Amino acid sequence: MLTLQGLRQRSNLLQAIRSFFLERDYIEVDTPLRLPVLIPESNLVPFASEDCFLHTSPELCMKRLLARGCSRIFQICHCFRKEEHGRLHQSEFTLLEWYHQGWDYCALMQQCEELIYRLVRNFSDLPGGSKGEHLCWRESRVAMEPPWERLTVAEAFRRYADRDVDKVLSTGDFDAVLVTEIEPHLGQDRPVFLYDYPIELGSLARRSQKDPTVAERFELYIAGVEIANGFSELVDPQEQQHRFLMELEKLRLAGKEPALPEKFLAELNLVGETAGIALGVDRLCMLLFGSPDIAAATAFIFEEL
Amino acid sequence: MFTASDLRKGLKIQIDGEPYIVTEFDFSKPGKGQALYRTKMRNMITGIQFTQTYRSNDKFDRPNLEERNMQFLYAQDDEYHFMDTVSFEQIFLTKEQLGDNLSFLVDNMEVQVLFFGDRPIDVTLPTFVNLEVTVADPWAKGDTSGSDTKPVTVQTGFQLQVPPFVEKGDKIQIDTRTGSYITRVKE
Numbered sequence: 001m002l003t004l005q006g007l008r009q010r011s012n013l014l015q016a017i018r019s020f021f022l023e024r025d026y027i028e029v030d031t032p033l034r035l036p037v038l039i040p041e042s043n044l045v046p047f048a049s050e051d052c053f054l055h056t057s058p059e060l061c062m063k064r065l066l067a068r069g070c071s072r073i074f075q076i077c078h079c080f081r082k083e084e085h086g087r088l089h090q091s092e093f094t095l096l097e098w099y100h101q102g103w104d105y106c107a108l109m110q111q112c113e114e115l116i117y118r119l120v121r122n123f124s125d126l127p128g129g130s131k132g133e134h135l136c137w138r139e140s141r142v143a144m145e146p147p148w149e150r151l152t153v154a155e156a157f158r159r160y161a162d163r164d165v166d167k168v169l170s171t172g173d174f175d176a177v178l179v180t181e182i183e184p185h186l187g188q189d190r191p192v193f194l195y196d197y198p199i200e201l202g203s204l205a206r207r208s209q210k211d212p213t214v215a216e217r218f219e220l221y222i223a224g225v226e227i228a229n230g231f232s233e234l235v236d237p238q239e240q241q242h243r244f245l246m247e248l249e250k251l252r253l254a255g256k257e258p259a260l261p262e263k264f265l266a267e268l269n270l271v272g273e274t275a276g277i278a279l280g281v282d283r284l285c286m287l288l289f290g291s292p293d294i295a296a297a298t299a300f301i302f303e304e305l
Numbered sequence: 306m307f308t309a310s311d312l313r314k315g316l317k318i319q320i321d322g323e324p325y326i327v328t329e330f331d332f333s334k335p336g337k338g339q340a341l342y343r344t345k346m347r348n349m350i351t352g353i354q355f356t357q358t359y360r361s362n363d364k365f366d367r368p369n370l371e372e373r374n375m376q377f378l379y380a381q382d383d384e385y386h387f388m389d390t391v392s393f394e395q396i397f398l399t400k401e402q403l404g405d406n407l408s409f410l411v412d413n414m415e416v417q418v419l420f421f422g423d424r425p426i427d428v429t430l431p432t433f434v435n436l437e438v439t440v441a442d443p444w445a446k447g448d449t450s451g452s453d454t455k456p457v458t459v460q461t462g463f464q465l466q467v468p469p470f471v472e473k474g475d476k477i478q479i480d481t482r483t484g485s486y487i488t489r490v491k492e
Contacts, residue, residue: 043339083310083340086332175338176358201337219336229336
């Protein structure tokens with residue numbers, strides 16, 4: 001729970017984020033939270049809301065706005081994911097999501113760097129910052145000046161776990177190895193973009209032209225904490241439908257009855273080359289405020305209601 | 306049955322027929338990945354700790370645990386005998402099972418014994434117990450050495466720091482969770 005001072009800081013941070021995007025000619029959008037059909041994602045559990053669902057991210061509606069002709073959009077909204085509670089998770093949380101047409105994931109990494117570096121410098125008087133060049137959180141002291149490290153997923157598995165990522169993937173241990181052996185090392189000296197995920201783990205990301213076994217997806221880590229997830233968007237309706245069907249199959253095996261987002265698929269060919277990213281606002285506040293967990297960086301958590 | 310999403314600090318679960326208590330817990334979920342429930346657990350019988358990561362579809366049995374009010378009767382060799390204050394049934398726990406509790410256990414003390422099925426596995430003492438001081442240096446009135454405490458030994462052999470005015474033969478109240486002195490007791 002935030003103090004009065006913390007609420008003021010969070011408000012200032014949200015305004016600074018808005019200014020960053022408005023200066024760059026983005027449109028702020030606010031799309032519906034309650035949707036009749038969601039993007040099928042086998043690892044996310046949505047909350048039902050009568051005959052609809054609360055969205056787990058604003059991705060579906062924002063891409064439909066791109067199809068309608070928007071070229072740069074951002075949104076700050078609440079998202080809902082059932083059964084997620086922990087130091088870095090709450091079932092309801094705040095996400096910043098933005099899209100830039102004509103870009104790929106490399107350009108977006110650079111803009112993400114710019115945004116966070118500016119916020120850290122602007123808020124250098126906060127407990128988590130230190131003279132604007134370092135971010136201090138728990139035992140970590142992270143040098144924030146760009147450029148930040150870029151590390152492929154395959155190289156991270158070799159370097160920190162001494163494992164071959166394809167073998168780990170085939171035994172179903174990718175997430176466990178990532179969380180226990182790799183994440184604690186990521187972004188400790190300076191932030192790191194982990195990029196080029198195995199194609200199976202980027203259902204909405206474009207296949208890399210250089211290496212067809214990977215998707216052009218990245219995750220930003222600061223002080224071992226995952227902050228943002230972005231990709232070169234997959235905008236080929238046939239391939240997207242094929243990937244959705246694989247997710248649907250996993251969901252059916254888990255006893256669920258998901259539907260395909262038909263309208264989304266029908267409009268996807270109008271989107272054009274685009275890069276998009278989602279950033280956890282509560283986690284960013286946590287790092288900047290020096291809070292021990294995201295509960296301490298938000299106005300309320302569920303247990304307080 | 307519990308599922309992995311029920312896991313939290315303090316939860317007691319059964320694994321391979323033995324009771325465990327979760328001592329540390331952390332939820333992780335890499336972006337778009339599986340939920341992982343990282344736990345540290347202690348075997349409630351052996352005390353052995355281990356860490357384990359579980360996934361959403363893992364399930365656990367609920368251990369059959371029950372606490373019963375019992376009275377300490379006597380010790381023979383390494384066996385400490387207790388009697389159920391309702392059914393008068395008698396059981397014993399070993400010296401090893403009692404561990405640090407032995408510092409405060411005296412005849413006739415009423416305690417809570419934890420059973421796993423029909424097997425006694427642990428004891429919870431009253432939070433405060435009154436014990437007699439058996440060894441203490443005499444209090445030198447007018448001592449100006451400035452020392453705020455002195456060491457004494459109580460009837461169980463346990464040693465602790467107490468204020469200088471406590472003397473041999475006094476009864477003192479001790480907090481069994483911390484082993485610290487609370488007050489002198491008049492009886």
